[in-house]
Amino acid sequence: MDRDVSHPIRPRKRFGQNFLHDPAVLGRIVAAIAPRADDPMIEIGPGLGALTVPLLQHLGHLEVVEIDRDLIAGLRQMAPPERLTIHNADALSFDFAARAPAAGGLRIVGNLPYNISTPLLFHLLGQATAIRDMHFLLQKEVVERMVAEPGSKRYGRLTVMLGARAQARQLFTVGPGAFRPAPKVDSAVVRIEPLAEPLVPPHLEGSFRKVVNQAFSNRRKTVRRALTGILDPAAIEAAGIDGGRRPDQLAIHDFLALADAAQPAANPAVAKPDPSPDPLRTAGDAFGPVDTTLEQP
Ligand code: SAM
Numbered sequence: 349m350d351r352d353v354s355h356p357i358r359p360r361k362r363f364g365q366n367f368l369h370d371p372a373v374l375g376r377i378v379a380a381i382a383p384r385a386d387d388p389m390i391e392i393g394p395g396l397g398a399l400t401v402p403l404l405q406h407l408g409h410l411e412v413v414e415i416d417r418d419l420i421a422g423l424r425q426m427a428p429p430e431r432l433t434i435h436n437a438d439a440l441s442f443d444f445a446a447r448a449p450a451a452g453g454l455r456i457v458g459n460l461p462y463n464i465s466t467p468l469l470f471h472l473l474g475q476a477t478a479i480r481d482m483h484f485l486l487q488k489e490v491v492e493r494m495v496a497e498p499g500s501k502r503y504g505r506l507t508v509m510l511g512a513r514a515q516a517r518q519l520f521t522v523g524p525g526a527f528r529p530a531p532k533v534d535s536a537v538v539r540i541e542p543l544a545e546p547l548v549p550p551h552l553e554g555s556f557r558k559v560v561n562q563a564f565s566n567r568r569k570t571v572r573r574a575l576t577g578i579l580d581p582a583a584i585e586a587a588g589i590d591g592g593r594r595p596d597q598l599a600i601h602d603f604l605a606l607a608d609a610a611q612p613a614a615n616p617a618v619a620k621p622d623p624s625p626d627p628l629r630t631a632g633d634a635f636g637p638v639d640t641t642l643e644q645p
Contacts, residue, residue, distance in 0.1 A: 357396065357418070357419070357422075359528070359529055360416060363393075363415060363416050363461055364393075364460075364461025364462050364463045364464065365395060365416070365461070366459075366527040366528070366529060366530070366531050367395050367396050367398060367527060367528050368398040368399065368459055368485075368526055368527055369398065369526070369527070369528050370522075370525070370526035373522050373526040374398060374399060374402055375402070376520060376537075377399065377459075377483070377485065377537055378399070378402045378403065378406070380483060380519050380520075380537055380539065381403070381455070381457055381483045383403055383406040383407050383455075384406070384407075385406065385407060385408045386408060387407060387453075387455050388447075388448060388449050388453060388454050388455065389403065389407060389410055389411070389454075389455045389456070389457060390410075390411045390412070390413060390444060390447060390454065390455075390456050390457075391403065391410060391411070391412045391413070391456075391457050391458050392412075392413050392439045392456065392457070392458035392460060392468070393413070393414060393415070393439065393458050393459065393460060393461055394412040394414050394419075394423055394458075395414070395416075395419060395459070396419065396422060397422065397423060397426050398459070399457065399458070399459060400412060400423070400426060400432070401426060403457070404426070404427050404431060404432065408431070409430070409431055409432075409433070410427075410431070410432055410433070411432075411433040411434075411435065411447060412432065412433070412434055412435065413435045413437050413439045413442050414434065414435070414436060414437075415436070415437065415438050415439070417436050420434060420436050439464075439468055439471075440464060440467060440468055440471055441471075443475075444456065444472060444475050444478065444479070445475040445477070445478035445479075448478035448479070452477060452478045452479070452480065453480045454478050454479045454480060455479075455480055455481055455482070455483075456472060456479060456481075456482040456483075457482070457483045457484070458483075458484055458485070459484075459485040460484050460485065460486055462486065462487045462490075462531070465484070465486050465487065465490055466490065466506060469484075469510070469540075470509070473510070473513045473514060473542070476513055476514065476542035476543075476546075477542070479542050480541070480542075481539060481540065481541045481542075482539070482540040482541075483519075483537060483538070483539050483540075484537070484538055484540070485522060485535050485536070485537050486535060486536060486537075486538060487531075487533055487534075487535060487536075488521055488533065488534040488535055488536040489502070489533065490506070491516075491518050491536040491537075491538045492518070492536075493506045493507055494506060494507060494510055494516040494518075494538060494540075495507075495516050495517065495518050495538070498596065498597055498598060498599050499596060499597050500596075503596050504564050504567065504596065505560050505561060505564040508560050508564075508600055508603055509557070509560060510540075511547075511600045512546060512547045512548045512556065512600055512604075513542060513543060513546050513547075513548075514540050514541060514542045514543055515540070515541050515543065516538055516539070516540045516541075517538065517539045517540075518536050518537070518538055519536070519537040519538065519539055520536065520537055521534055521535065521536045521537075522534070522535040522536065522537065523535075547600060547601075547604060548604060548607070551611070552604070552607045552608060552611060554611075555607040555608070555610050555611040555612075556603060556604065556607035558578065558607075558610070559575065559578060559579075559603055559606045559607045559610055560603050560607075562574065562575060562577075562578055563575060563595035563598070563603070563606075564595055564596075566595065567594065567595050567596050568594065569594070569595075570591060570592050570593065570594060571584060571589060571590075571591050571592070571593055571594065571595055571598065571606075572584060572591030572592065574594075574595050575606070575610075578610050579606060579609055579610050583609050583610075584606065584609070586609065587605040587606055587608065587609040588605055589602055589605060589606060
């Protein structure tokens with residue numbers, strides 16, 4: 349189990365491979381996760397096993413999801429199959445909930461490939477009822493967007509869409525030197541805990557997504573102008589929102605009030621149906637299709 353992570357495998361850029369090698373950082377991440385022997389846990393992107401090995405020292409059993417088939421043989425040598433279940437699969441389409449115990453409580457961890465972190469997060473939030481918590485090492489800027497306060501530069505659709513489903517907390521930052529190869533940016537560890545009840549009721553999910561997307565596509569306009577075509581100024585005021593504010597000054601409950609006003613039944617004159625598929629009919633993802641523009645603040 350003491351595999352050397354300086355293994356001569358050439359990191360693949362397309363799989364976002366930046367392998368952790370700093371024992372102090374690995375120790376901090378494992379301490380933050382605080383694994384208990386019987387925790388049902390899945391690691392995304394185990395790579396050369398930098399995190400897998402110390403996790404296995406605490407857990408009776410671990411599952412991993414790794415897309416790069418060239419890394420699978422190395423992972424197989426790390427522990428017998430009854431302790432380590434290896435899925436050679438794409439985490440973006442992996443059914444995590446199907447691996448959860450009946451009572452839920454799944455724990456998900458990973459040093460995530462930066463290029464897929466946001467869509468992966470939303471794929472996971474679509475299965476949130478099966479998940480107890482998630483600990484991810486991510487690009488620091490993405491973590492800052494997750495935990496941003498209204499009115500700040502980083503506050504945007506990622507903050508609002510995530511905040512409607514989960515609580516996120518930045519735990520600590522990690523410098524580029526902890527990885528091989530070293531990325532150009534700083535990273536941070538985030539803990540994400542799904543809310544027991546999502547803030548947005550199922551019947552408002554489509555309307556909420558539509559309002560949030562359009563508002564932040566026009567984040568420098570006033571709310572009144574940003575939501576043209578979805579809500580008229582009178583409906584915005586009637587929802588209790590000052591239409592002269594900017595979208596990035598609104599809290600999640602403000603977007604919820606706007607989504608309620610904008611849903612077709614409440615506002616047949618101005619609201620147009622959301623052209624994206626009904627989120628309730630989109631298997632496994634209550635947020636509907638992944639919006640990759642979430643990468644932009
Ligand atoms: N956990 C290792 C570490 O900390 O050294 C590797 C982390 S590296 C940043 C990301 C890992 O995710 C790589 O092993 C990569 O092959 C894997 N990966 C990339 N895209 C993936 C995907 N769509 N599904 C599953 N694994 C993926």
